[in-house]
Amino acid sequence: MTRDVTDVCIVVEGCYPYIAGGVSSWLDWLIRKQPDLRFSVVALTADDVPRDMKYKLPDNVVLFQRLALAPKALRPRLSGPHLDGAAMAASLLDLWQRGDPKALDRLAGLANTPLPGGPLGFWRAPARPDHADLIASQAAWTAMTLCYEALAPQASFSDFFWTWRQVVGGLFALLQAPVPPARVYHAISTGYAGLYAVKAARAEQARCAVTEHGIYTNERRIDLVMADWIADSLPRGYGIDDPRGDMRDIYIAAFEGFARAIYASADKITALYGANQSFQRTLGAEDAKLQVIPNGIELDRFAGITLLTEKPRPVVGLIGRVVPIKDIEALILAAAEIRRTVPDVEMLIIGPTDEDPAYFAACQARVAELDLGGTVTFTGRMNIVDVLPRLDVLLLSSISEAQPLVILEAGAAGIPCVATDVGSCRDIIEGAEGETPAFGRGGFVVPPMDPQALARATVDLLTDTALRDRCGRAMRQRVETHFTSGASASQYGALYSGLMS
Amino acid sequence: MRDTGFTRRERWAVGTMLALDVLVLTLWLSGLVSGLVMVALNGAVAVLVFGLVGKSDLRVFLVGLAVVLGPLAGTVLLILLVRPMRGRGTTPDFGAPDDLPPLSRAEAICAAIVDGRRFSPRKAAPPSFAGLFVDGDLTSQQRALMIMARAFDPELRPALQAALASPLPAVRVQAAAVFAYLRDSYAAQARDVLAGRHGLDAVALAAQIDRLRRSGFVDAQTGDLLAERLPAQDPAPGPEVVASKGTTVVSRPDFAAPPSIKRYSCGGIA
Numbered sequence: 069m070t071r072d073v074t075d076v077c078i079v080v081e082g083c084y085p086y087i088a089g090g091v092s093s094w095l096d097w098l099i100r101k102q103p104d105l106r107f108s109v110v111a112l113t114a115d116d117v118p119r120d121m122k123y124k125l126p127d128n129v130v131l132f133q134r135l136a137l138a139p140k141a142l143r144p145r146l147s148g149p150h151l152d153g154a155a156m157a158a159s160l161l162d163l164w165q166r167g168d169p170k171a172l173d174r175l176a177g178l179a180n181t182p183l184p185g186g187p188l189g190f191w192r193a194p195a196r197p198d199h200a201d202l203i204a205s206q207a208a209w210t211a212m213t214l215c216y217e218a219l220a221p222q223a224s225f226s227d228f229f230w231t232w233r234q235v236v237g238g239l240f241a242l243l244q245a246p247v248p249p250a251r252v253y254h255a256i257s258t259g260y261a262g263l264y265a266v267k268a269a270r271a272e273q274a275r276c277a278v279t280e281h282g283i284y285t286n287e288r289r290i291d292l293v294m295a296d297w298i299a300d301s302l303p304r305g306y307g308i309d310d311p312r313g314d315m316r317d318i319y320i321a322a323f324e325g326f327a328r329a330i331y332a333s334a335d336k337i338t339a340l341y342g343a344n345q346s347f348q349r350t351l352g353a354e355d356a357k358l359q360v361i362p363n364g365i366e367l368d369r370f371a372g373i374t375l376l377t378e379k380p381r382p383v384v385g386l387i388g389r390v391v392p393i394k395d396i397e398a399l400i401l402a403a404a405e406i407r408r409t410v411p412d413v414e415m416l417i418i419g420p421t422d423e424d425p426a427y428f429a430a431c432q433a434r435v436a437e438l439d440l441g442g443t444v445t446f447t448g449r450m451n452i453v454d455v456l457p458r459l460d461v462l463l464l465s466s467i468s469e470a471q472p473l474v475i476l477e478a479g480a481a482g483i484p485c486v487a488t489d490v491g492s493c494r495d496i497i498e499g500a501e502g503e504t505p506a507f508g509r510g511g512f513v514v515p516p517m518d519p520q521a522l523a524r525a526t527v528d529l530l531t532d533t534a535l536r537d538r539c540g541r542a543m544r545q546r547v548e549t550h551f552t553s554g555a556s557a558s559q560y561g562a563l564y565s566g567l568m569s
Numbered sequence: 570m571r572d573t574g575f576t577r578r579e580r581w582a583v584g585t586m587l588a589l590d591v592l593v594l595t596l597w598l599s600g601l602v603s604g605l606v607m608v609a610l611n612g613a614v615a616v617l618v619f620g621l622v623g624k625s626d627l628r629v630f631l632v633g634l635a636v637v638l639g640p641l642a643g644t645v646l647l648i649l650l651v652r653p654m655r656g657r658g659t660t661p662d663f664g665a666p667d668d669l670p671p672l673s674r675a676e677a678i679c680a681a682i683v684d685g686r687r688f689s690p691r692k693a694a695p696p697s698f699a700g701l702f703v704d705g706d707l708t709s710q711q712r713a714l715m716i717m718a719r720a721f722d723p724e725l726r727p728a729l730q731a732a733l734a735s736p737l738p739a740v741r742v743q744a745a746a747v748f749a750y751l752r753d754s755y756a757a758q759a760r761d762v763l764a765g766r767h768g769l770d771a772v773a774l775a776a777q778i779d780r781l782r783r784s785g786f787v788d789a790q791t792g793d794l795l796a797e798r799l800p801a802q803d804p805a806p807g808p809e810v811v812a813s814k815g816t817t818v819v820s821r822p823d824f825a826a827p828p829s830i831k832r833y834s835c836g837g838i839a
Contacts, residue, residue, distance in 0.1 A: 147599040222685030286739055290746040293715045300719060302686055306696050308712045312685065316715065343738055350707070395749055430753065467745035490742060516745040517733060517752075 074130055075105040076564055077250035077268065081112040081261035085123040088420050088449060089389050091256060091281050092123065094363065094473065099126045101557035105564060106130050108248040110268075112260050116140055135245045137238035137260055142200035149183035149197045153210025156202075160211060160236060161218050164321060167328020167352065169266070172243075176267055178202075179243040202240040203233055212236075219321070220313040224301035227315050235322045239263065247271055252567045255330070257284040259323060262330035270333070275567040277336040279361075281470040282491075283347040287393075288323045290468070292316050327351045335567060340471040341492035361563070362492075363471045364556030367548060369453060370480035375540075376457050382530050385416040385459040387452060387474040388466070390428045395488075397434055398465040398519045404438045405523030410530050415444045418455055456481040460536065461529045466490055467516045479547035484539030485511035486525040488518075499546060510543035579627070582618050586635065587643030589614045594640045611640050698728035702735055710740050718747045723783040755786035763794055771800035 078084075078099070084092040099107050108131035113119065116136035125132055156178060162171035179202060185192035186206075202208060212232045220228055238260050247268040254277045255265035262278050269276035292298065293316065304310040313321075331337060331353040338359045339345050345358050384406070388394045396417060403415045421428045428446075435444050447455075452474070462478035462485045469491035476496065478485055487493040494513045499506060512525035529536050590611065597607040615635030619628055635642035672680065681687045698713045705713075714732060717725050729751075732744035759781050761767050762774070769777055778799055782792045 145598070145600045146595075147601075283739075286742065289711065290743050293718050293743070294746060294750045304716075306716055306720065308696075308701075308709055308716065347739060392749065393746075395745075397749070397753065467749055468742045488745075490738075490745075515733065516741070517748045 071249045072130065073249040073251060074108040075250065075568065076102075076252045076254055077108040077110060077248055077265075079110045079112070079253060079255040079261045079265045079268070081257055081259055082114065083256070084109070084111060085121045085125065086111065086113065086119045087423065088122040094281070095256060096123050096126070097366075097553070098557070098560060099129060101553065102561055102564065103128055105561075108133070108250055110135055110245075110248065110264060112137055112242070112264065114138060131248050133246070133248055135242060135264070137241050138234070139199055139241055141204075142198055144200045144204045145198075147185050147192055148201040148205055149195055150186045151178070151183065151197060151201060151205065151207035153207035154214060156207060156211040157214035157218075160215055160239075163239075163329060164215070164219070164235075164325045167325040167332065169329040169333045172263065172267060172329050172333075173270065175239065176243045176271075179240050196244075199237070199240060199244065202244075203237045208236075219318050220315070222302055222312045223314050223318075224299065227299055227301060228318070231315050231318055235319065243267060250274055252277060252564055254279065254564075255334075256281070258327040258330045259284045259288065260326070262334075263326055266330055266333040269335075275335045276333060277338065277563060277567060278330060278334045279338045280344065280348070281340055282468060283344055285320075285323050285327045285351065286347055287468065289320050292319050324351060331357075336563060338563070341495065343492070344470065359563070361559045362551060362556060363473055363476065364551050364553040365473060365476045365480055365547065366553040367480055370456070370477060373453065373457055373481040375459075375482065379458065381412045381414045382410060382460050383414045383416060383458050384461045384463050384526055384530070385418055385455060386463050386465065387418045387455070387478075388464070388472075389419045389423050390417065390421045390431060390446065391424045392427050393466060393468050395465045395467045395517065396427075396431045398517060398522060399463060400431060400434045400438065400440065400444060401519035402463075402465070402522040402526065403440055403444050405520060406526050406530070407440070407443050409527045413443060413530065415440075416447055416455070416459075417444065418447045418450050418452075420449045421446055452477055456483060459483050461486060461511075461526055463522065463526060464488060464493065465516075465519075465522060469493060471496070476547050476551045479510060479543035479551075482540040482544040484529050484536050484543060486522060486529065487511070487513055488516040488522075489513045490516055496546065496551070497543070503546075507542040507545045507549075509539055510546060511539045582631075583643065583646040586615065586618050587647050589618070590640040590643035597640075608639055611642070612636050615642065695722040695724040698725060699731045702728060702731040702740065707737065707739065710735070710737070711743060714740070714743045714747050718750055721751055721784070723780075723785060726785045751784075752786045755781060755784050759787050759791050759795060762798060763791075774798070775800055 078095065080091075080095060083090075084095040086092075099109075105128065107126075107129045109125070109129055110133045112135050114136070115138045116134075156175070159171045159174040159178065162168040163175065178197075180196055182194035182196050184190075184194050197205075212229065215232060216225060216228050242260055242264045245264070249272055250268070252275050253265040253269045253272075255262040256279055258278060258280065262284075265276050265278065268274070295316075298315050298319075300314055300316070302310075302312050302314045304312065304314070328351050331348060331351055334357060336359060337348055337353050337357045338361045339348065340360070340362055342360055345353070345360070348358060349355070386394070386396070386399050390396050399415070399417065403413075406413050406415070417431075432446070435441060456478060459478070460483070462474065462483050464472060464475060464485065464487035466472070466488055467490065469488075471492045472487070475485050475487060475493060479496065485497055487497060497510045497513050499508070499510075511529065514521035514525050529539065593602075593607055593610050593614065596602045596610075597604065602610065612635070615632050619631035619635065631646070634646070638645055678687070698717070701709055701713055710732065713728065717729055717732075729744060729748060732740055733748060735741045735744065758777070762778060762781065767774060767777065778795045781787050781795055787795065
């Protein structure tokens with residue numbers, strides 16, 4: 069039987085094809101723009117609860133595989149294989165604390181090598197351990213307690229127990245998962261997706277690339293610092309130099325260790341803009357592997373757009389998911405300010421609202437509190453081509469972005485933008501340093517978390533038609549020159565051919 | 570021997586049932602038979618063993634019990650068999666854990682020191698982190714931001730502003746997230762106080778209102794509304810207890826698994 073080897077296996081975590089927008093949209097675009105290549109997709113999810121696909125898989129995706137990081141719990145077996153808990157702990161700590169890629173190989177070996185049974189499994193033929201053997205056996209307990217002694221001996225053990233189970237459970241789930249044969253494994257983040265791609269590339273003697281839109285370790289750090297469900301068991305007060313490790317430190321260390329191992333093993337590491345490479349270098353990425361490939365958009369889609377001039381009300385739009393990282397609350401606060409100068413302004417929040425229902429509810433409450441019911445509207449997901457003609461200004465209030473497609477799309481339609489100074493927003497709106505030819509300002513860049521600044525910039529554009537037209541033109545010229553879909557797709561095509569050759 | 574209610578033959582049957590149950594359980598735990606097969610085996614064993622002993626009503630009772638309790642039936646029957654034979658008061662009463670006296674303050678401090686969880690008094694006062702965001706290393710700056718998120722004090726506000734203006738994107742982005750988190754958290758607390766959903770006594774309420782108004786995350790209008798909620802006697806809030814200052818200890822049952830990490834962006838754990 070011959071194996072069906074695809075050209076590229078995309079590995080993606082918590083995203084495509086189950087979540088709409090953002091990286092998922094980009095991934096859908098990437099696959100469709102490489103029609104000569106055959107793809108497989110491995111989607112990592114937190115659990116195996118059924119999910120609806122938000123995207124129809126393109127025709128050149130020949131295999132789709134879902135991998136749950138916390139699979140349905142298996143019953144620990146007394147007859148399970150005899151594992152070496154101390155060796156497991158040593159490898160886990162090498163990965164966790166130092167990001168040693170060889171430790172990943174050792175753990176993969178441990179998870180996949182057939183072993184003779186334990187005391188009650190003497191009659192069994194050597195078998196590969198199952199997931200329960202790896203995280204809920206006597207050996208796992210030994211490994212867990214050794215990790216506890218090394219990582220957080222003063223912290224609460226019961227919290228460590230669950231932290232270890234979550235981090236290590238996900239790790240072993242991916243190390244045991246089947247690998248679709250491919251010539252290149254392309255992970256769309258570090259973390260578990262990156263580890264899977266590295267493991268798969270080593271197993272298949274293939275090549276591995278990692279693309280980061282945002283920097284995964286930094287985003288995880290932020291999420292973990294904010295997480296209210298993590299108990300702080302050590303009263304460290306304001307001691308920056310307190311060496312005692314607590315659960316947040318352990319999670320952060322794990323993701324940093326993963327990233328180090330991935331950067332060390334990957335053949336190519338791409339980012340959307342140069343500034344993000346500093347994060348990657350900090351975690352050991354070698355300069356020779358680094359490459360910048362900016363996002364691009366399909367200009368044809370926006371060529372026929374004519375902005376509406378005769379409208380009952382001026383319209384400002386934010387296009388994005390209603391999630392904390394987009395800081396929709398700042399936009400709502402800004403809306404209250406803008407309304408003071410432009411009373412009939414209409415603020416549209418265009419994007420899916422179902423990803424974080426609690427946050428959406430908080431945003432709705434804030435709209436009600438500020439009596440903005442007649443000003444702010446959550447439209448849900450809409451076709452961007454239908455929405456853009458209505459907008460006078462596109463606003464982006466995110467506290468973290470990489471290279472937001474919506475700004476490029478608004479730019480292609482000639483809509484001026486106001487965005488927070490995150491990711492590559494400044495380069496897109498004001499032009500990169502030494503831009504030739506210089507197109508001028510395409511809107512305004514303001515500090516993040518500053519609703520007043522957002523409001524001031526938006527009011528300036530809404531109340532000055534000439535400025536708005538000038539900015540819109542500059543945006544369109546810049547996007548047409550530097551950020552086209554064709555250019556971006558060619559660079560990814562070249563990346564794949566380079567790796568496959 | 571005391572009367573157990575069982576004949577000698579029935580006692581032998583219970584012993585045999587127990588032994589066979591142990592065998593069936595071992596087969597199941599070894600993965601040799603599935604759960605369904607284990608239950609079926611147990612039923613068959615119960616019919617065979619108890620079908621031959623006792624009166625018909627006792628037979629039905631024993632078989633029924635074996636079917637209901639599965640492989641634990643042998644153990645339960647053994648307890649029923651042995652229980653009447655035990656002398657009264659032969660088991661020492663250790664008392665429930667709830668009966669243990671609570672730890673004294675000295676014992677609690679001693680336990681915290683032994684466990685390495687003692688709070689260090691030198692780390693009590695809010696330090697000036699602002700300088701750290703000018704010439705500190707990245708790790709220290711990230712650590713300081715984590716502390717601000719978990720133990721914010723209004724005196725740390727300038728440091729947070731400095732972090733928001735940092736030339737390092739990693740710091741700026743994390744500072745913005747901390748700012749958003751604190752803003753939402755203080756806004757929610759202010760809403761609770763204004764709506765009367767606080768459950769605080771007069772002294773604690775005054776301290777809470779003072780803390781909210783000084784935080785810098787509550788606008789002037791809300792601050793005025795909060796001031797109107799100050800208790801009539803307006804007791805001057807005393808200094809905050811150092812150990813409790815801003816330490817948000819979230820309790821979760823020890824045996825409850827944590828939720829998965831919340832996603833704030835694409836490319837994370839779902």
